[in-house]
Amino acid sequence: MATGANEIEFAGIQFFGKMSASISHEIKNVLAVINENAGLLEDICFMADGGKPVDISRLKKIAVDVKDQVRRADRIVTVMNRFAHSADEPSTETDLGELTALLRLLAMRFAAMHGVAIETLAPPVPVRVTTSPFGLLNLLWICLDCAMTATGSGKMVELVAEKTTEGGLVRFRKFEQPGAASVADIALGKLSALPRMLNATVAADSTKTELVVRLHQSPQF
Amino acid sequence: MRVLLVDDELELVTTLAERLELRGIATEWAISAEEALRRVETSTFDIAVLDVKIPKVDGIKLKKRLQGKCPGMKFIFVTGHGSTRDFETGASEVGADYYLVKPLSIENLIAKIKEALQR
Numbered sequence A: 001m002a003t004g005a006n007e008i009e010f011a012g013i014q015f016f017g018k019m020s021a022s023i024s025h026e027i028k029n030v031l032a033v034i035n036e037n038a039g040l041l042e043d044i045c046f047m048a049d050g051g052k053p054v055d056i057s058r059l060k061k062i063a064v065d066v067k068d069q070v071r072r073a074d075r076i077v078t079v080m081n082r083f084a085h086s087a088d089e090p091s092t093e094t095d096l097g098e099l100t101a102l103l104r105l106l107a108m109r110f111a112a113m114h115g116v117a118i119e120t121l122a123p124p125v126p127v128r129v130t131t132s133p134f135g136l137l138n139l140l141w142i143c144l145d146c147a148m149t150a151t152g153s154g155k156m157v158e159l160v161a162e163k164t165t166e167g168g169l170v171r172f173r174k175f176e177q178p179g180a181a182s183v184a185d186i187a188l189g190k191l192s193a194l195p196r197m198l199n200a201t202v203a204a205d206s207t208k209t210e211l212v213v214r215l216h217q218s219p220q221f
Numbered sequence B: 001m002r003v004l005l006v007d008d009e010l011e012l013v014t015t016l017a018e019r020l021e022l023r024g025i026a027t028e029w030a031i032s033a034e035e036a037l038r039r040v041e042t043s044t045f046d047i048a049v050l051d052v053k054i055p056k057v058d059g060i061k062l063k064k065r066l067q068g069k070c071p072g073m074k075f076i077f078v079t080g081h082g083s084t085r086d087f088e089t090g091a092s093e094v095g096a097d098y099y100l101v102k103p104l105s106i107e108n109l110i111a112k113i114k115e116a117l118q119r
Helices: A002-049 A056-085 A096-114 A133-151 A179-190 A193-197 B011-024 B033-042 B061-071 B084-093 B107-119
Strands: A092-095 A117-121 A128-131 A156-163 A166-175 A200-204 A211-216 B002-006 B024-032 B047-051 B073-080 B099-100
Touching: A002 A056, A002 A133, A002 A193, A002 A200, A002 B011, A056 A096, A056 A128, A056 B011, A092 A096, A092 A133, A096 A117, A096 A133, A096 A156, A096 A166, A128 A133, A128 A166, A133 A156, A133 A166, A133 A179, A133 A193, A133 A200, A133 A211, A193 A200, B002 B011, B002 B033, B002 B061, B011 B024, B011 B107, B024 B033, B047 B061, B047 B107, B073 B107, B099 B107
Parallel strands: A117 A156, B002 B024, B002 B047, B047 B073, B073 B099
Antiparallel strands: A092 A128, A156 A166, A166 A211, A200 A211
């Protein structure tokens, strides 16, 4: 049990670190664009000092571009904030649709690096389970990371949350057969204590074309 | 001197290209590895400034492919990592000429470009 708890703790720290690094990288890109726009304003001012007429439309475009980057940074930081707050409670009622949507936002940069598209389908009714939001995000991320690697560039992974009699589930689908089975093996091989802690199972469905994370209520804390 | 900028951030490469052009440095840009490889088919470049993380192919692999088409081209890698030290080890293993951290100082970039071309 001690070994499993250490494994879960370290996986959680790694997950938090990986997401933090990705978010900081995105923010660096935003700062780089704002920096270049500021530099371009300086260049235009320098040329104006030298008598070159100022193109007002160019200045307006720079202002629009900077505002766009500020909005982009705000979206990035909002996602970061939601992710950080997922660790607030060890166990709480969690909306699976919202959690998979958050996972998609966290994973977008990684998906772009893989050349993979991630889509989420909103469930027709909210699917709520009592679980560790951070722990579940961690497990879903491990599965998604494996799925993106398995499906290959130019492909898509679709995430769907569904209600079940026992609680709920998240399907990873639309990646190539027999990818699902091997992804499940890889995901579980990476960390088996986490699904146990969450009272969850990770397995390919009977057709081997989908990976299913199934949650049963009352996780073991 | 002709520079190729490669980064998947469109606003970054277009603005940086504009600023380099204002300084008399002929510049083209690409936002993907495929586009970069197309550029070198039609133009000759003295140096490429590459983001080390580009979708679908990392900058180091792209460098090798660009070098195959343009053997004399020099390379500067750009990273969003925290510091150049975090990045240096991997870059030096594949013979990167220089590496810079975002956000860039254009004066520093131009100085590195000139230094690289003189080597």
